[in-house]
Amino acid sequence: MRKIILQMSISLDGHIEAPGRRIDWHRVDEELHRHLNEELRGAGAFLSGRVTYELMAAYWPTADAGPDCPPVMADFAAIWRRMPKVVYSRTIDHADWNTTIRREVDPDEVRALQAEPGGDLVVGGADLAAAFLAHDLVDEYRLYVHPVAIGGGKPLFPADGVERPVRLLGTRTFGNGVVRLHYGRPDAA
Numbered sequence: 001m002r003k004i005i006l007q008m009s010i011s012l013d014g015h016i017e018a019p020g021r022r023i024d025w026h027r028v029d030e031e032l033h034r035h036l037n038e039e040l041r042g043a044g045a046f047l048s049g050r051v052t053y054e055l056m057a058a059y060w061p062t063a064d065a066g067p068d069c070p071p072v073m074a075d076f077a078a079i080w081r082r083m084p085k086v087v088y089s090r091t092i093d094h095a096d097w098n099t100t101i102r103r104e105v106d107p108d109e110v111r112a113l114q115a116e117p118g119g120d121l122v123v124g125g126a127d128l129a130a131a132f133l134a135h136d137l138v139d140e141y142r143l144y145v146h147p148v149a150i151g152g153g154k155p156l157f158p159a160d161g162v163e164r165p166v167r168l169l170g171t172r173t174f175g176n177g178v179v180r181l182h183y184g185r186p187d188a189a
Contacts, residue, residue: 002044003120003139004110006129008156010143015153016126021051025148029176032144033072039142041079044118047132049125050089053099056080061097086113088128105131130158140184141166147177 008016009026017023028036040046048056061081064074085099095101102109105128114121120140123132132138143156157164166183173179 002114002118004114004123004132004137005120005140005142006123006132006138007142008124008129008144010145010156011148011150012145013149013151014155015150016156018150018153025146025150027146027176027178030072032174032176032178033076037072037075037079040122042119043083043122045084045086045121047086047121047123047128049128050087050092052125053085053087053095057097105135107135107137110137126154129156133158140182143181145179145181
């Protein structure tokens with residue numbers, strides 16, 4: 001069965017975006033971008049909320065069209081275009097680029113998607129992450145901790161009083177100071 005992986009950049013103080021939905025504090029250099037491309041290349045689908053999908057769809061379909069596009073970004077643009085995507089939104093009526101629209105997170109529907117053949121499912125987006133966490137649908141966390149405290153914004157984990165034990169699967173430090181923390185369910189083999 002495919003895993004559901006919550007992959008997210010996070011500030012040192014636990015936020016995934018600064019006030020005003022700012023993510024300009026991300027420290028993505030060529031080494032980290034290359035790593036992310038390799039991690040995502042084998043995914044089975046990207047699962048995102050409306051805001052994340054619209055941000056991605058506004059940039060990545062044509063990001064590699066210009067002659068000055070760095071190769072690592074051109075590589076991700078190709079990955080993003082070909083990847084099946086599911087966007088969870090109550091307001092979007094149409095989506096391009098190999099995208100299916102779902103109105104809400106239905107745990108049974110998500111489990112059926114997990115049972116299909118293919119690579120793991122990668123969740124992105126603050127609100128969608130909270131919905132998947134609320135339904136206990138996350139199998140692994142790939143958290144990229146950036147070396148900056150942003151002092152506020154949207155936290156990764158909702159203040160819902162739910163304890164979520166995890167087991168450390170690995171770490172990696174990048175040259176720019178970003179640290180990847182990889183966790184899984186405590187009972188996973």
